[in-house]
Amino acid sequence: MRELSNLAMTLKGSIIREMHTAxxxxxDILNFTVGEPDFVxxxxxxERAYKSMLEGKTFYSQNRGILALREAIHQHHKEVDGTNIEADPEDNILVTIGxxxxxxxxxxxxxxxxxEVIVLTPCWPNYLGMIAVAGGVAVCVPGYEENGFAPNPEDIEAAITPKTKAIMINSPSNPTGAVLPKSTIDEIAGIIEKHDLFALVDxxxxxIVFDNQKAASLTKxxxxxxxxxxxxxFSKTFAMTGWRIGYVIAVPELISKMTLLHQNFANSIFVPAQEACITALEECLPDSEKxxxxxxxxxxxxxxxLNDIKGFSCVQPGGAFYAFTNISEFGMPSREFCLKVLKNTNAVTVPGVGFGKSTGRLNLDHFIxxxxATADDKINEFLNRLNDFSQKFFASK
Structure with a gap:
């Protein structure tokens, strides 16, 4: 066989999938790896999707997504969500595969x-792969545990070079659950304006924000x-991870070009799933709140x-459904630690080393x-098993 492309040979697999394989x-597995709701x-x-299929709506749709869904997205952001973002259904919205x-x-x-693309770490590992697919270079800027994993805007400014084209912002964050404070968002907005950067606002x-707070957004x-x-x-908000429906809102010039790319990747999205998303926005926000x-x-x-168990330390996340937990007291790399926990407790967790690049004082190998996003009884059983593991580990020292 002829050699494969450099891109195919250099992309790395997900460390989450690696733990699944292990x-x-x-x-008697307790799975605390997958970032998806446990709700149906x-x-x-x-019912809306089923009705749509019975009506025979199983053909290709418009490349940008059906207009009715784009209109529902427009209304949601105008009247409910409160984002200060232009979302004209004709020109500013593209429906995508998640x-x-x-x-x-x-x-x-x-x-x-x-x-170059600025990435705030710890980050969802797919960011680095996506940047590589686009031919870009990821420049990681760390957020530190003592600041709730929020980055220092001065570090972002210092990372910018003449090659910097964009920045990726994910708040609330996967994997830390960090919700960036408004003061930080204010400064990041200033940096974006100063350097005329594209901002991918994920x-x-x-x-999914806690303590009666609302997440500050660059859309403001x-x-x-x-x-x-x-x-x-729609995946996290409405427990629809398997439906694979997402969307992007941007200026018409960009949406037009993204639509051309979308045509070459996916063409269009399954219509019954799109119609189901209309129902999600119009009827199911109370379900999301619950x-x-x-x-x-x-x-x-x-x-x-976790904080009550010797060897574990966890800052309180403000949103999402992840706890990025310090395990440095155990004195071993995060992959080795997770495999040892799996062997001794049958609990599956994810090594922190997989969530970006360790930079500055941030050592991702100190975290899991x-x-x-799982039932209370499983969480309590998980904590009991971790406590037993910790006691035995430190007793053997």
Whole structure:
């Protein structure tokens, strides 16, 4: 066989999938790896998709997504969500295969080979792969544990070079659950304006925010509205991860080019799933709010529980459903630690080393990611097993 492309040979697989493989064949598994709700999609959404299929709506749709869904997205952001973002359904919105495709299309539409993209770490590992696919160079700027993993805007400014083209912002964050404070967002907005950067604003967790707070958003700054590429999905908000529906809102010139790229990747999205998303926006926000209430309760359980166990330290996340937990007292790399936990407790977690690049004082090998999008009884059992593991580990020292 002829040799494969350099890109195919250099891309790395997901460390999350690596842990799944390590747990394959084991029984009595407690899985705290996957970043998806444990709730079933609300019934009205399912019924709308079923009705649409019975009506024979199983053909190709418009490349940008059906107009009715784009109009529903427009109304949602205008009347409900409160984002200060131009979302004309004809010109500013593209429906995509989840937020993942939206992010990749945005990078392909804005990045030339060698262009640099600022990534705030810890980060979702796919960011680095997506930037590589687009031919760009990821420049990681760390957020530190003592600041709740929020970056220092001065570090962002210092990382910018003549090659810097874009910055990726994810708040609430995967993997830390960090919700960037408004003061930080203010300064990042100023940096974007000063350097005329594209801003890929990944807000797929924007509805999952705790303590009666609302996440500050770069969409609120008129001076950079043409720089903003706003990306969202239905996956986390409505427990629809398997449906694979997301969208991007940006200026017409960018949406037009992203649509051309989308035509070459996917052409169009399954119509019954799109119609189901209309129902999600119009009828199922109360279901989403109940899910967020459950995540907040689980957050409280798991953060207290982890901090009560010797060797574990966890700052309280403000949103999403992840606890990025310090395990440095155990004195081993995060991959080795997770495999040891798996072997001794049958609990699957994710090594922190997989969430970006260690830079500055941030050593990702000192952390693991725990997803608490699971039932309370499983969380309590997980904490009990970790406590037993910790006691035995330190007793043997």
């Amino acid at each position: 747990a394959a064949g084991m029984t 999609t609300p019934q009205p959404i399912i 937020a993942t495709e939206a992010l990749q299309l945005a990078l392909l539409a804005t990045i030339n080979p060698g262009d 807000e797929v967790y924007r509805t 700054y008129p001076a950079i509205k043409d720089n903003i590429i706003f990306i969202n999905s 899910m967020t209430e459950s995540y907040e309760k689980r957050r409280n359980i798991i953060v207290k529980g 990611r725990v997803s608490y």
